Amino acid sequence: MQILIAKRAGFCFGVRRAIDITFDIPQEDREGVCTLGPIIHNPQVIRRLKDEGIEPIEADELDSRKVKTLIIRTHGIPCQLYDTISSRGFRIIDATCPFVKKAQDYARLLAENGYQVVILGDRHHPEVKGLVSYAGPDAVVVDGDSPLEGLKPKVGVVVQTTQPIEALKKLLSEIIANTREVKVYNTICSSTALRLKETEEMARNVDVMVVVGGKNSANTTQLAKLCEALGVRTHHIETAGEIEDAWFAAAGKVGITAGASTPDWIIFEVEKRIKDIGGISPDGKY
Numbered sequence: 128m129q130i131l132i133a134k135r136a137g138f139c140f141g142v143r144r145a146i147d148i149t150f151d152i153p154q155e156d157r158e159g160v161c162t163l164g165p166i167i168h169n170p171q172v173i174r175r176l177k178d179e180g181i182e183p184i185e186a187d188e189l190d191s192r193k194v195k196t197l198i199i200r201t202h203g204i205p206c207q208l209y210d211t212i213s214s215r216g217f218r219i220i221d222a223t224c225p226f227v228k229k230a231q232d233y234a235r236l237l238a239e240n241g242y243q244v245v246i247l248g249d250r251h252h253p254e255v256k257g258l259v260s261y262a263g264p265d266a267v268v269v270d271g272d273s274p275l276e277g278l279k280p281k282v283g284v285v286v287q288t289t290q291p292i293e294a295l296k297k298l299l300s301e302i303i304a305n306t307r308e309v310k311v312y313n314t315i316c317s318s319t320a321l322r323l324k325e326t327e328e329m330a331r332n333v334d335v336m337v338v339v340g341g342k343n344s345a346n347t348t349q350l351a352k353l354c355e356a357l358g359v360r361t362h363h364i365e366t367a368g369e370i371e372d373a374w375f376a377a378a379g380k381v382g383i384t385a386g387a388s389t390p391d392w393i394i395f396e397v398e399k400r401i402k403d404i405g406g407i408s409p410d411g412k413y
């Protein structure tokens with residue numbers, strides 16, 4: 128049984144940057160350091176950070192916990208919350224992904240220039256909640272199925288970084304039919320699109336796909352759904368401990384991919400576990 132590992136499996140640029148920023152805080156400076164919400168959607172990484180003395184905290188816990196430093200996660204936070212925590216004197220380490228920051232800047236720019244901002248994305252996702260805060264009072268969130276109603280004559284579009292390009296194309300065709308002027312910032316991150324493309328190619332070429340990442344990670348779930356839709360036997364796992372030998376019965380090839388918030392050490396453990404069941408590299412060297 129050959130094991131193929133996706134080249135883009137695991138941390139994207141923004142997540143690696145946030146994790147490096149967090150782990151690089153010297154031990155002696157970690158007293159009272161918290162992440163504002165989980166730094167990434169991966170329970171194993173959050174547990175490891177807790178072991179290192181860095182806990183996630185929610186905004187409504189700030190009064191009941193001894194906090195000195197707050198780390199802002201890759202998804203960013205609403206600007207009002209940023210203003211609140213700065214005015215309260217917390218030290219802020221901003222690990223918002225620069226691509227998310229750019230989307231926030233575009234949302235603000237559009238609102239300042241009189242555009243009604245339409246945000247394509249999951250309204251419950253922290254990144255979108257952050258974008259809304261920059262997008263002015265008449266901003267609208269469109270999550271794919273919601274109908275577009277009552278658009279103003281000038282509309283500006285920004286996109287949650289992990290949305291598929293097809294969703295943006297569909298939205299734009301609807302907006303064009305419903306307004307007079309449209310300005311679009313395509314803020315989709317190429318990392319997500321390339322990971323999906325690579326996963327699709329791999330899934331078409333193997334008997335079993337193992338998708339590694341947090342069950343609460345939207346982009347990992349998106350990878351698993353893509354594989355399932357292609358009809359390949361798919362298993363979405365968080366750790367190697369979940370793997371069952373029977374999954375690979377009569378399989379000639381198994382593909383491993385992972386979401387943007389999955390650390391390398393978990394991918395290595397998954398690869399090792401599948402090797403122990405009888406997997407080999409494509410060139411047969413291990």
Ligand code: SF4
Nearest residue numbers: 139141224226288316
């Ligand atoms: S997927 Fe892209 S936008 Fe999102 S954190 Fe990673 S690099 Fe940044």
